[in-house]
Amino acid sequence: MKRIESLKNERVKKWKKLHTKRGREQQGLFLVEGEHLVEEALKSNWLVSTIITNTTISIPFSGEVIQVNDSVLKELSRTETPQGMIAVCQRKELCQPADLTGVYVILDRIQDPGNLGTIIRTALAAGATAVVVGTGSVDVFNDKVIRSTQGAFFHIPVYEGGLEDWFNAFEQAKIPVFGTSLLEAIPYSEVEKTSQFALLLGNEGDGVGEEWLKRTNKNLYIPQNPKAESLNVAVASGILLYSLKSDLATKD
Secondary structure (H helix, E strand, C coil), rough: CCEEECCCCHHHHHHHHHHHHHHHHHHHHHEEEEEHHHHHHHCCCCEEEEEECCCCCCCCCCCCEEEEEEHHHHHCCCCCCCEEEEEEEEECCCCCCCCCCCCEEECCCCCCHHHHHHHHHHHHHHCCCCEEEECCCCCCCHHHHHHHHHHHCCCCCCEEECCCHEEEEEEEECCCCCEECCCCCHHHHHCCCCCCCCEEEEEECEECCHHHCCCCCCEEEEECCCCCCCCHHHHHHHHHHHHCCCCCCCCC
16 A cells, blocks of 8 residues: 655645646546545446545545545645545546436536535435536536535536537427526416426526526526525525426435
């Protein structure tokens, strides 16, 4: 088993660059921190190339394991208290499937990593088919995003890119797109449950872009106490997914 104890080690320097979006894109890698998340990655079809740890590994892993001291682990950690284990995982870019069926969550310029992670976690729990993260959103491989998913990231397809092709595909597949807006919208309770739809959620401050709202089948809003501020987008995603989706079933 290899051991690294210097912060000046070239591999440590490369791993630290994975804290940035540019570094992740250049190396085609990303970091996952904590035994629970590492274990979820290993259970999935994502490739874990290396595990970095300052302790003994209790989970099955046949790949490279590198022992480090506390200072190296702290250098690579993005949490206040290092979790004792970090995995180096290979990125992969998913291509839009040829045939669209099921329930999709479409995100327009979501900025907060915690919100994106929670939406992904909620989508998996609600039995959604996939999450589509539009251009201008926070990077899905951001460590805060992955931590917020609590492992869900590894068990539901998460697509990145422009929304134009997705709207065209939904239209061709005759899958209705429900936008979220306070203008020219109806209460979500007026929509019948269905097994196929796309739910469009927007930026925390600006909401869904007008160009996309014009292309939806219906725009919905969640009635609330007028004294309350607008609902958090991740909370709204949960309310709408569970309210609109029929045949909720646990996915393997």
